[in-house]
Amino acid sequence: MSSPHLNTPEAKLADAKKELGLPRIVAICGSTRFMTEMVEADLRETTGRPGKIVLRPGFDLKSPHELWSDPVEAKALKGRLEELHRSNILLADEVLVVGHDTGDSTRAEIAYARSLGKPVRFTHPEADPDA
Template sequence: MSSTQPLTPEEKLADAKRQLGLPHIVVICGSTRFMTEMTEADLRETRAGKIVVKPGFDMKSPHELWSDPVEAEALKARLGDLHRAKIRLADEVLVVGDYVGDSTRAEIAYARSLDKPVRFTHPEIAPDA
């Protein structure tokens, strides 16, 4: 009788991605002040044959969807959850920009806790592993 351990959810996801023949998935992280650089990184990673996920928009820019401060805080929390889900889905993280703030630092720590490789467009700003 075999004593194989059941697969973890992460192992099941990796197996499903292999079976589906999905390309490498990279999630872009960083301050939304670098949205232009994120778009450029998206272009380069996509050209290299990778699936790219990144922040969808910049809440620092005015918009009616987050003009109410109470709704904006709730949206910010939901977006944080969504971005952590993107990190779980991805095969690796690409941190864009020459600055790492508290939110990005937390995303890097989260990715590393999941054993996701983390690359930087500016390696000199990488927090210690």
């Protein structure tokens, strides 16, 4: 006898993505210090066979920009972006961690992805905090 299908929002999302025939979705995580490597990983994941939909940080808050030049606004924006990135992880089928080391934020993203049962890959396996 098979176990009943869980009717959670996550299960519904997975079923909908399957029904729509969407490619796998990968969320890229890691320090924005590795932005160049993230862009390269995005390129390889998108153009690979089969190609994947890639979600990744689009910019680095450490680089100057008028949108986060005010420290109070920058702190608020950082919080909103962290929540948005957690949504990327929730939406993704898998996570790719880019970079040769992981800080607190990246380790928290890895733990979140694993708590959701998402496969987590590393461009540098030695960066896996659980290895």
